[in-house]
Amino acid sequence: MVKRKDPNTEFDFFIPLMHDVPLKDQRETMERPFFSLQKRKRLKPIEYESPNSDVWVKVEAMPAYGMATIWDADILVWAAAVLNHMKVQGVNDLPRTLKTTTYDLLRAIKRDTSGRGYQELQAALQRLETTSIRTSIRAPKRRTEAQFGWLDGWTLEVDPETGQPRGMTITLSNWVYEGIVNERSLLTMHTDYFLLTGGLERALYRIARKHAGAQPEGWTCRIEVLYDKTGSDSQPKEFNRMLRKVVERNQLPEYLLSFTRTQDGSSALHVVHRDAADLASAKAELEAMNED
Numbered sequence: 001m002v003k004r005k006d007p008n009t010e011f012d013f014f015i016p017l018m019h020d021v022p023l024k025d026q027r028e029t030m031e032r033p034f035f036s037l038q039k040r041k042r043l044k045p046i047e048y049e050s051p052n053s054d055v056w057v058k059v060e061a062m063p064a065y066g067m068a069t070i071w072d073a074d075i076l077v078w079a080a081a082v083l084n085h086m087k088v089q090g091v092n093d094l095p096r097t098l099k100t101t102t103y104d105l106l107r108a109i110k111r112d113t114s115g116r117g118y119q120e121l122q123a124a125l126q127r128l129e130t131t132s133i134r135t136s137i138r139a140p141k142r143r144t145e146a147q148f149g150w151l152d153g154w155t156l157e158v159d160p161e162t163g164q165p166r167g168m169t170i171t172l173s174n175w176v177y178e179g180i181v182n183e184r185s186l187l188t189m190h191t192d193y194f195l196l197t198g199g200l201e202r203a204l205y206r207i208a209r210k211h212a213g214a215q216p217e218g219w220t221c222r223i224e225v226l227y228d229k230t231g232s233d234s235q236p237k238e239f240n241r242m243l244r245k246v247v248e249r250n251q252l253p254e255y256l257l258s259f260t261r262t263q264d265g266s267s268a269l270h271v272v273h274r275d276a277a278d279l280a281s282a283k284a285e286l287e288a289m290n291e292d
Contacts, residue, residue, distance in 0.1 A: 023190070025077050025080060026080065026176075026180060026186060027186070028137050029206075030206040030207065033048050033057060034046070034057065034068075034073075035068055035072065036069045036070065036231075038069070038233070041061075045058060045059060048228055057137070058135070061131055065126045066127060068131040068150060072124040072127050074109040076176065077194075078105065079170060079172060080180045096177045098170050102166070102167075110194040129151040129153065134146070146175055148176070149173055151172060155168060193253060198246070201246055203230040204230070204252060204257070207226070208252065208255045208257075212273060218271050219270070221271075222262055222266045222267070223243070227239050254274055255271050255274065
């Protein structure tokens with residue numbers, strides 16, 4: 001797994017450690033392309049339609065800011081984790097506006113807390129607010145759709161004397177909020193997800209977590225379908241090259257990747273949970289010993 005070193009390794013007693021609050025993400029957004037996989041500004045829209053044409057997604061960027069990236073989505077993962085934790089604690093009226101400090105949020109999503117970290121956080125908030133999404137997900141009829149941004153608003157409070165950022169608020173859009181508080185709408189993610197540096201790796205982990213889960217047999221997806229699911233703006237040839245590198249490294253949290261072929265001979269990616277793979281390997285070794 002290509003990971004970024006956690007820039008905040010010193011223990012801070014007053015900051016709740018992220019592993020104390022399980023990471024959560026929305027099932028609906030994990031398996032479909034909602035975010036740019038590149039840190040460079042993306043203006044090209046994402047247009048996705050599922051193989052059976054039941055679900056479609058269109059994501060458009062505001063030219064001044066560019067499309068929200070898969071790293072910006074860490075803020076939404078944090079929000080889902082916080083709201084889920086509040087729900088578990090018995091809070092009845094879950095807020096759509098979350099209050100925190102820039103320092104706490106950057107620490108939680110394993111980002112640098114220097115001045116550059118605060119600038120990148122502000123840019124991420126701008127992209128999350130201005131990116132426009134239209135989708136048929138949750139639409140009662142195929143021809144209806146929802147349109148929303150990830151955030152309805154945000155604020156950053158600055159110390160008037162030092163100019164340093166202090167408190168902040170994040171107001172989730174109603175679509176995002178309903179997806180988080182809805183029963184069974186969230187999946188737990190591995191804490192090392194925040195340390196993945198590659199956009200494609202992040203997308204593959206989210207897709208694997210949604211589709212493969214802990215199934216003993218894993219999950220297989222044709223490469224061309226996977227290409228659409230990631231929303232990559234790379235050419236198919238370049239996408240295949242990047243995918244081969246990820247498979248060669250084979251260091252995603254929880255999951256093992258391998259190339260295979262479907263019954264019709266199409267190139268495909270097979271994903272299986274590492275625990276399931278270890279169990280299958282141990283079983284095969286035991287059967288071989290018994291045969292001897």
